[in-house]
Amino acid sequence: MAIRGASSISTTSKLLLQNYRLLKPLTTLTSTTTPPSTIISPQTFSEKPAPTYDASGFGSGSGSGSGSRLTFENGQDLFASVPTAKLLKSTLTLKMAAVEPVVDLGTWVINSKLMNVRVFKDLVMGFTKRTFYDHFVAGRNVDEAGETVKMLWDDGFRGMLDYGLEHVDDNESCDRNSDAFIKTADSTKSLPATSVSSVVVKITAICPVSILKRVSDLLRWEYKTKSINLPWKQSTLPIFSESSPLYHTLTRPEPLTPQEEQDFQLAQQRLKNIIDKCLESNVQLVIDAEDTQIQPAIDYFTHSAAVLYNKGDKPLIFGTIQAYLKDAKERLVLVKAAADRMGVPLGVKLVRGAYMSSEARVAASLGHESPIHDGIKQTHDCYNDCASFMLDEVANGPGALVLATHNFESGRLAAMKAQELGIGKGNQKVQFAQLYGMADALSYGLKNAGLEVSKYLPFGPVDQIMPYLLRRAEENKGMLSTSAIDRQLMSMELKRRLTAAVL
Template identity: 60%
Template sequence: MATRVVPPRIFKNLRYKTTTTKTLNSSHPSAAAAVTSTVDLTPPPPPPSSHPLSSLDLNNAERLFSAVPTSTLVRSTAVLHATAVGPMVDVGIWAMKSKLFQMGIMKDAVMAVTKKTFYEHFCAGEDTVAAGRSIRTVNNAGLRGMLVYGVEDAHDNESCDRNFDGFLHTVDVSRSLPPNSVSFVIVKITAICPMALLERISDLLRWQEKEPSLKLAWKQDCLPIFSESSPLYHTQKRPEPLTSEEENDLELANERLQKLCEKCVESNMPLLVDAEHTSVQPAIDYFTYSSAIIHNKDDNPIVFGTIQTYLKDAKERLLLATKAADNIGIPMGFKLVRGAYMSTENTLAHSFGYPSPIHATIQDTHNCFNDCSSFLLQKIANGPGSLVLATHNIQSGKLAAAKAYEIGIGKVNHKLEFAQLCGMADALSFGLSNAGFRVSKYMPFGPVEMVMPYLLRRAEENRGLLSASGFDRQLIRKELGRRLKAAIF
């Protein structure tokens, strides 16, 4: 996921809260943005000055953007306002996907426009040198970076090996940057294990859940992957066992992940495994949990898994996994997100004649995220483990911050990290940072073509006047207006 993420000194504190109750299963693209972080631009009342969170200032645009050059604010507002115009986003997405624009001069033109707009706003650079500069810029502004080599799906071992080298190099780059400026290295299992194999492993794991007598000789010790409410409709009939070739590919994929984990252990650099759509998520959870059992020691989780709380079974699976980890004495790290594959999930479930695995309303998703957040905050306050709260939702951020102070982990930085995507919810990022929390930006890097799938998802998430970027747009307009008046008068 490329040339400079968050505008050079990004913005600071944000604050929009969500009360919209659109149906999540809507086919309208704007619903996807609502899942990630729906917005009600009515600012919540500030806490009393005596409250520890009184420093969570999300209103003062001048203070929030004091370190951001006017040129950067202008570019940011242009990109965010463009993505708020639905028809413009539709045209842009069509152009980026269309085969007509994937050759010759047209391709060069599309890539050039994309690079100067979406790419520079949402990504960290084309290579590790540029990504390093972006990390330093973000760090100088008080935030940290999650370094993300922006490759996604692989389909053969040659691609997996090439991607694996990229992830290893990312760890080396992280070590070379200022101490604590990189909070996590991100890995996508879909990039180091062929997609077809992940689908086969997921099928076999689902069938074993249906039929516990099924023996999987290749399966290592693992935490629970499914709950009683988990969707199993993807696997309609008993899968064939893995072939000898598939078992060999599985061994190679596992070796890649273990080597990456070992390098992260040596570097004391947490490794966060990204989540994907449910057709391959069981295999990803299997890789994640089996690796966590091996590498997570004492109170220092190295391998972090991701829970997508827009899924109906998210909380139940989280409870089962944490209970099992406690029983065997494994400290777990989790990242909570709302989710980014709503359209894919709805379409797939419909094709099988099943209800969507995603919560029926936006509010249900908010409730699930907040419930899981509260549970994990309480858990890490009383024992081992760590938590990353990846949210663009102001209310969720405020609730979690208040809970953290309430139970006494507000300043225990190694236990809790807030996170937002590069180029999104920057005001919230700075508000939480100013209030004393560790905050990271998810910073993908790589050539424009490599990160195109990531950019397409960001374009979808920001579309519509009530998208996740709504509050940032409002604050930037306010600050630009203030600077213009100051320049004139």
């Protein structure tokens, strides 16, 4: 029997949340060291505290992991396996990305009519390929991405393969994208066992966005009014909570037309084909999140597939929770409770979120407050609380967790708790993840402390991946960016190596 959104369990949500609040949050963990002042905030927020480097270290874990000290202050230890040439190129690229006028000029050029001039475009693309692209992108195709996976595997990391596809709105493009995702999953069979932790899929690349909006409206109206029947709806986990934003759907939507329902079924079949290939290749599938206008439909795709495919103790399919949303904790608790009742091991990727400006703009246009937390502290607290909840849940029970963060404080707290719970190297129920080319100091520090770490590996042709590169350049510009600590530690290590060579 289908679970209609969260409606069938809404009467228990307050009790579940009361029990949730009794859990020990990450912020209550004890440590023998003083936490550093360096906290990197999500780059979609403007509140960025200046990162002042603290050499006091981040404490040590006491669990049954590797027992290695969790520390980020020693560039020599962190980057010991990185060749000097690569370290130099990475440092220069990140320093260039920190110069705001350079990034602003580059963004203007990429979006200008000058790119219609072939010679000029070739020059720009060539420069981009040798700098930002090589730093932030795993390769032009699945074969080059595979070589990057092998390089990372030799260095102690795993890879999350993400073919860099943006939104589409026609079935022909969706079919083509689906084939690319299937090829990506199939490629993992030729790579070292377990070197790829997951294949990443965006539902917006395999289902027309117009269909996602229509399905989201119908799901919202069903949850709001309990007055319509959705004949196409299959058994799923809760999609909404009592605090979820429902203002996108102001009037009763019309049922899906026969053509829309056919397009919807085609998208479901594409996802099924991708999942079947992941199952055959023994690799997990992570489904990315989008904005709240279309997220209900994406959650439906994710949760209904999880009910069908997630069996035993280890999930095959992971959904994404964005902690900057005010309803994130409540939805996570409801989904986990429902999954446990149904015997479905829940896979969760926890992120902070990436649509702050658009969410606030849409909410304001409809006369509602933003669904995003009011400040950066609330977002940090929500992320850490969600992480703590899931760590407790998966330590001795079903499910798995991907902690995707560039925030040193969140990484430190979650790593300490994971080690206290006995979650260490080789335990793939919990892994940390950072974008390729970003937060490398955090990645190496977590890996050196004996924790599972993956790097998120987007790949694709230079022109196709350009929107992704522009976002990364925007995130890294300025002295208060995510890359500030990486730049400082890399520079210190380069200086040390140069001094050692001279002496």
